[in-house]
Each structure stands twice: as structure tokens, then as C-alpha cells.
Amino acid sequence: MARVNEHYLKLKAGYLFPEIGRRVTAFCKANPDAKVIRLGIGDVTEPLPPAIIEAMHKATDEMADRSSFRGYGPEQGYDFLRNAIADNDYKARGCDVSADEIFVSDGSKCDSGNILDIFGIDNVIAVTDPVYPVYVDTNVMSGRTGAGDNAGRYGGIVYMPATAENNFTPELPTQHVDLIYLCYPNNPTGTVATKETLKKWVDFAKANDAIILYDAAYEAFITDPSIPHSIYEIEGGRDVAIEFRSFSKTAGFTGTRCAFTVIPKTLTGTTPTGERIDFHRLWNRRHCTKFNGVSYPIQRAAEAVYSEAGKPQVAAIIKFYLENARLLREGLAKVGITTYGGVNAPYVWLKTPNNATSWDFFDLLLSKANLVGTPGSGFGAAGERYFRLSAFNSRANIEEAVNRIGKLLG
Numbered sequence: 187m188a189r190v191n192e193h194y195l196k197l198k199a200g201y202l203f204p205e206i207g208r209r210v211t212a213f214c215k216a217n218p219d220a221k222v223i224r225l226g227i228g229d230v231t232e233p234l235p236p237a238i239i240e241a242m243h244k245a246t247d248e249m250a251d252r253s254s255f256r257g258y259g260p261e262q263g264y265d266f267l268r269n270a271i272a273d274n275d276y277k278a279r280g281c282d283v284s285a286d287e288i289f290v291s292d293g294s295k296c297d298s299g300n301i302l303d304i305f306g307i308d309n310v311i312a313v314t315d316p317v318y319p320v321y322v323d324t325n326v327m328s329g330r331t332g333a334g335d336n337a338g339r340y341g342g343i344v345y346m347p348a349t350a351e352n353n354f355t356p357e358l359p360t361q362h363v364d365l366i367y368l369c370y371p372n373n374p375t376g377t378v379a380t381k382e383t384l385k386k387w388v389d390f391a392k393a394n395d396a397i398i399l400y401d402a403a404y405e406a407f408i409t410d411p412s413i414p415h416s417i418y419e420i421e422g423g424r425d426v427a428i429e430f431r432s433f434s435k436t437a438g439f440t441g442t443r444c445a446f447t448v449i450p451k452t453l454t455g456t457t458p459t460g461e462r463i464d465f466h467r468l469w470n471r472r473h474c475t476k477f478n479g480v481s482y483p484i485q486r487a488a489e490a491v492y493s494e495a496g497k498p499q500v501a502a503i504i505k506f507y508l509e510n511a512r513l514l515r516e517g518l519a520k521v522g523i524t525t526y527g528g529v530n531a532p533y534v535w536l537k538t539p540n541n542a543t544s545w546d547f548f549d550l551l552l553s554k555a556n557l558v559g560t561p562g563s564g565f566g567a568a569g570e571r572y573f574r575l576s577a578f579n580s581r582a583n584i585e586e587a588v589n590r591i592g593k594l595l596g
């Protein structure tokens with residue numbers, strides 16, 4: 187008798203995006219002429235820039251020739267890419283991260299879920315609220331939580347609210363925690379953490395022998411020079427943090443798939459008998475056993491993100507999305523809506539007008555302005571009465587969306 191993993195049955199059935207899809211489909215069916223603009227899902231819209239495409243083509247041609255063909259590569263990634271990452275993302279920012287502490291993968295979503303393989307089952311998990319749902323759901327699947335309630339909160343998880351009241355800077359937990367998920371620039375709120383805030387977290391982790399799982403998928407959108415791009419810019423970060431990075435939002439790789447995870451060799455945890463073991467060794471073992479590397483042409487494409495030609499092309503796309511975010515922010519402000527984020531991130535987080543619930547505002551925007559956003563409550567209980575708009579779209583759609591918001595709420 188094959189038994190199922192019962193922990194999966196605790197999951198709240200992927201509630202958010204299917205429900206959005208259901209409501210949008212129903213609306214479109216009833217209003218076939220409506221030109222619906224989707225500002226909901228966090229996926230890029232601009233094509234890959236020429237330097238990246240050129241590198242991908244060249245590497246594909248190499249695969250067609252016996253003399254340059256490559257089979258399995260190193261599971262951890264090719265040195266050319268690991269070195270480019272270490273030099274450009276870390277050494278250039280004064281971070282002490284070496285190439286052999288970088289593990290190239292096919293996505294940060296997978297890495298941030300898979301990382302739980304190397305942690306004991308009874309670690310206490312802390313997440314911000316609202317939160318990127320992957321952190322929570324992967325803990326549920328692996329049996330690290332109790333049952334979920336109607337607001338989507340699971341027993342055993344420590345939730346740290348991030349709202350306008352605390353300036354989207356959660357308090358340090360007052361109870362014992364072992365694993366702390368942080369995401370900056372934040373999805374969904376678009377807010378960032380200062381050096382002082384991150385120092386507080388690093389010191390807390392050090393004092394409590396906890397590990398920070400730091401998701402920096404949106405670091406390329408940081409415009410404020412005082413905001414750290416990496417947790418390793420913080421003194422002591424190497425001793426307490428794993429960092430996730432992705433080419434998905436940085437360089438438009440959501441459909442191309444390449445990311446990486448950094449595990450400093452100085453990062454350790456304990457066995458039940460108190461022996462200290464380094465996590466780098468465990469992740470290396472895990473990665474080599476369950477993963478066989480990212481394809482060669484894609485790693486060459488990722489390398490081109492750091493090339494002389496690639497850097498300005500990638501920067502131009504980021505700038506384009508940030509300009510979209512500015513247009514959204516200013517359009518919303520004009521009709522009296524309070525917004526957060528959207529300056530160092532591609533997401534604008536807004537307080538719903540007239541204190542509407544997130545879903546009521548969703549229905550209003552869809553039915554009256556034919557715009558689709560994401561209800562804040564779908565990211566956690568503390569996201570209720572907030573709403574996320576994404577800047578990933580064409581300029582024409584963003585301008586039209588701002589027009590419609592002006593007409594609806596102005």
C-alpha cells in the first residue's frame with residue numbers, strides 16, 4: 187500500500203493565483219470585449235537583450251561540433267560562471283564570497299524549497315507576513331508545521347508582521363527560532379532593508395545560533411546606493427546566512443532558468459550530540475546527488491549578464507521596469523492612494539482605498555477598470571487591506587492602467 191505524504195493535504199490548495207484566474211476568466215466570459223490588463227503575476231515581459239542571446243547562440247553552435255561539444259558539466263556550475271558571479275556580485279561589492287561557495291541552479295524557487303533537505307525537521311521557522319508563499323508551503327510539505335487556519339497561517343510557524351505601522355520592518359522574534367526567511371527587496375511589498383536593519387538580523391541570528399535564508403532575487407532593482415544588495419555586505423553575514431539569487435528578474439531569465447545559491451564555508455549547524463557540521467558540505471552532497479547542472483548554453487547566457495556588452499543592456503531593462511513602477515506610484519498617489527515600494531523593486535504595494543478588503547478591491551479594479559492585481563491577503567494575514575501591482579508590463583499597458591485608475595478613483 188503506497189501511502190501519500192499527508193503533509194501535502196494540509197496545504198491551502200494553492201489558493202491565491204488559481205482564485206485570481208477563476209475570477210478573471212469568469213469576468214472575461216461575461217465581458218468578451220473588455221481589454222483586461224494583467225498587473226498581477228510577477229513575470230518579466232521584455233525579451234532577453236542581444237548580448238545574452240548572442241552568447242546563447244554561440245554556445246548552442248559549440249554543442250553542434252564534436253570538438254567543442256559538452257556533456258555533463260560540474261553539478262555546481264561551470265567555473266566561468268561561478269567566477270563571474272563571485273567577481274561581479276560579491277568581490278566588486280566588498281563581499282568575501284569565493285567561487286566555490288556558489289552553487290548554480292535552475293531557479294531560486296527550487297533552491298529556496300530544496301534547501302530544507304539539509305536542515306533538521308524540528309527547526310523552528312520564522313517568516314515575515316506577508317510572505318513569498320514558497321517558503322511557507324515547502325515547510326508545510328516537509329512536515330515542519332501543524333495544520334493551517336482560514337487566514338492561511340500554519341501551526342508551528344512564527345509569523346513576523348510587516349505593515350505600514352512598523353514601516354515594513356518586522357520586530358525580532360521574542361521566542362526561539364532557528365531558520366529565518368528574509369526577502370529584500372521584498373516580494374510582495376517592494377520595500378527594502380537598510381544596513382542597520384540587516385545588521386540587527388545578523389546579530390540576532392548569531393546570538394541565537396539561527397540561520398538566515400536571504401532571498402535577494404530583486405537586488406538588481408536597488409537604486410538607493412545606501413541599501414545593501416547582499417547579506418554578505420553585513421559584518422558577520424558569512425557566519426549566519428545563505429543567500430539566494432536568480433537571473434530571472436535581474437536579466438529576464440524566467441523562461442530561460444538560471445539562478446544560484448551561496449553557502450559560505452563558515453556556516454555551521456549542530457547535530458543532536460552538539461557536533462558542528464558545515465552546511466556547505468551537506469548542500470554540495472545534496473546538489474550532486476539530486477541535480478545534474480544547468481545546461482551549458484544557459485550558463486554561457488548567464489555569464490553574458492556580466493559582460494561589457496551585457497551589463498548596460500540588462501541595466502536598461504531594469505530601468506525600464508522601474509520607470510513603469512514610478513508611473514504606477516505617481517498615478518496612484520494622484521488619486522489619493524498610499525503606496526509603498528516601487529522605488530527599489532518592481533512591485534508597488536498599496537493600501538486599499540476606503541479600507542476595502544484586498545479581494546473587494548480586486549473585484550472593483552477588475553469590474554470597473556478591467557485591471558488585474560494581486561490581493562495582499564493572499565500573501566498572508568497581515569497583507570489584508572493591501573494590494574500588489576507589478577511593474578512588469580509594456581509601457582503602453584502601464585500608461586493605460588494609470589489612466590483607468592485615474593478615471594475610476596479620481
Ligand SMILES: *Cc1c(COP(=O)(O)O)cnc(C)c1O
Nearest residue numbers: 293294295318373403432434445
Ligand atoms: C521570482 C522570485 C524568485 C525567482 O525564482 P526563480 O525560480 O529563480 O525564477 C525568487 N524569490 C522570489 C521572492 C521571487 O519573487
